[in-house]
Amino acid sequence: MSNRSFFGLAVLAVALLIGANSVYIVSEYERAVVLRFGRLINPDVAPGLHVKIPFADKLRKFDGRILTTDARPESFYTIENKRLIVDSYAKWRIRDVQKYYKSTGGDEAVGASRLASRVADELRNQIGSRTLHEVVSGKRDELMHELTEKLNSVADELLGIEVLDIRVKRIDLPEDVSQSVFDRMAADREKEAREYRSKGAEQAEVIRADADRQVAVLEANAYRDAEIIRGEGDATAAATFAQAYQQDPQFYAFVRSLTAYRNAFANKDDLMVVDPDSDFFRYLKNIEGKK
Incomplete structure (x- = not known):
C-alpha cells in the first residue's frame, strides 16, 4: 500500500x-x-x-420514564409510642433536568438515595403524629396523599424531580411485641365471640319461648274446636238415634242387641257368666224379643 x-x-x-x-x-x-x-x-x-x-x-x-425507589424497611414510632417496621416505595420522574443534574451529578442511584432519605423523614413525622389504628387502617390513604403532596414540593425544589406516588408495602410490629399483640387481639376476638354467643343464646330462648307459646295456643284452640265439633256430632247422633227409635222402637232395640252380641262374642277366648233368663239373651230365645 x-x-x-x-x-x-x-x-x-x-x-x-x-x-x-x-x-x-x-x-x-x-x-x-x-x-x-x-x-x-x-x-x-x-x-x-x-x-x-x-x-x-x-x-x-x-x-425520563417513571422510576421506582424501593426504600429499605425503617423503624418508626406512633403517637402512642408504639414501634412499627414500615416498608415503603416511591414513584418519581425527572421534572427539571438542570436541577436534577446539579443536585445529583446525573447519578440515578444518588437521586434515589436522597429521595428515600426524604421519604423516611416524612414518614417518621407523619406516623409520629398518628395512632396505630390510623396508620394501619382507615387513615393510610390520607397519610400517603399528604406525604406525596408535601414531599413533591420539597423534591422538586431540591432535586428537580416529581414525586408521583408514595405507598407503604407492609407494616409489621417488632418481633418482641408481635406475640403479645397477637394474644391481646385473640383475647379481644374471643370476648367479642362470647358476647355474640350469649346474645344468640338469649335470642334463641326468646324465639323458643314464643314458639312454645304459639304451640300451646294452637293446641288449645284445636282442642276447643275439636270438642265443639265432637259435641255437635254427639248431639246430631243422639238426635238421629232418638228419631230412629221413635219410628220403630222394637227394631232399634233389636239392632242394639245385635251390636251387643257382636261385641260380646268378638273374642272366642272370653268367658262370660250371665243368667240365661236375663234380657241379654232375649232375642236369642225369641226373635220378637218377648220375655
Whole structure:
C-alpha cells in the first residue's frame, strides 16, 4: 500500500470519528444535557437528532420514564409510642433536568438515595403524629396523599424531580411485641365471640319461648274446636238415634242387641257368666224379643 492510500484511509477514519462524535440522538423516553468542557450549555435537550462540537461537548443522558425507589424497611414510632417496621416505595420522574443534574451529578442511584432519605423523614413525622389504628387502617390513604403532596414540593425544589406516588408495602410490629399483640387481639376476638354467643343464646330462648307459646295456643284452640265439633256430632247422633227409635222402637232395640252380641262374642277366648233368663239373651230365645 502506497503512502497516499494509507494517508487517505487515515483521513477517512478521522473524518468518521469526528462525524460520529458530532451527531447524537435523544429518544422520547430520555432526558439529556450537554456539557462543554464541563460547563453546562444545554440544560434540557429535546428528543431527536442533534449536532455537537466533537471532543469539546459531552452528552449526559438520563431515564425520563417513571422510576421506582424501593426504600429499605425503617423503624418508626406512633403517637402512642408504639414501634412499627414500615416498608415503603416511591414513584418519581425527572421534572427539571438542570436541577436534577446539579443536585445529583446525573447519578440515578444518588437521586434515589436522597429521595428515600426524604421519604423516611416524612414518614417518621407523619406516623409520629398518628395512632396505630390510623396508620394501619382507615387513615393510610390520607397519610400517603399528604406525604406525596408535601414531599413533591420539597423534591422538586431540591432535586428537580416529581414525586408521583408514595405507598407503604407492609407494616409489621417488632418481633418482641408481635406475640403479645397477637394474644391481646385473640383475647379481644374471643370476648367479642362470647358476647355474640350469649346474645344468640338469649335470642334463641326468646324465639323458643314464643314458639312454645304459639304451640300451646294452637293446641288449645284445636282442642276447643275439636270438642265443639265432637259435641255437635254427639248431639246430631243422639238426635238421629232418638228419631230412629221413635219410628220403630222394637227394631232399634233389636239392632242394639245385635251390636251387643257382636261385641260380646268378638273374642272366642272370653268367658262370660250371665243368667240365661236375663234380657241379654232375649232375642236369642225369641226373635220378637218377648220375655
